[in-house]
Amino acid sequence: MPTGKVKFYDADKGFGFVHGDDGEDVFVPAGALPSGTTSLKPGTRLEYSVAQGRRGAQAMHVQVLERTPSVAEAQHAKHRRPADEMAVIVEDLIRLLDKASNDFRRGRYPERRDATKVASVLRAVADQFDGS
Incomplete structure (x- = not known):
């Protein structure tokens, strides 16, 4: 065949x-x-x-x-942080997003370094969420 x-x-x-x-x-x-x-x-x-x-x-x-290896399956294999550590990280992320939201409400984008920080934290948190 x-x-x-x-x-x-x-x-x-x-x-x-x-x-x-x-x-x-x-x-x-x-x-x-x-x-x-x-x-x-x-x-x-x-x-x-x-x-x-x-x-x-x-x-x-x-x-x-x-089967072709899946990116999602590879993410599952990653080491995940304990839930209590993730709670603190998510709370910090909420504060960063709240600050960015306030900047947007004032009609401006967050400063470059703040925007970069938010983006990197979002990616890291997303990787942890994806690993479930």
Whole structure:
């Protein structure tokens, strides 16, 4: 059976393409996906059979061999701070955002160093939240 990697897949439209190891691009309809699979990420390794459709090669009986690692799953593996530490960090973030909000209400953006601080704290807190 041929193998290849998902080139792209649009779950809303219900199709995508796999780039076969032989260099051929093959159409992948939603109906060929394994039971319970509704979408495929680019780079996912597949095994499939091929049938000639009206518009060319079409994958049939798709099997997922190797899923592409997810950024979200990598985030889960990160070390998370204890909840009591996060409470203090979130309270500090609220104060920073409140100060920025007051600057916006006065018709101006926060100073560059304050804006940079808010942005970096937001990113760090988001990483901690994502890790759940």
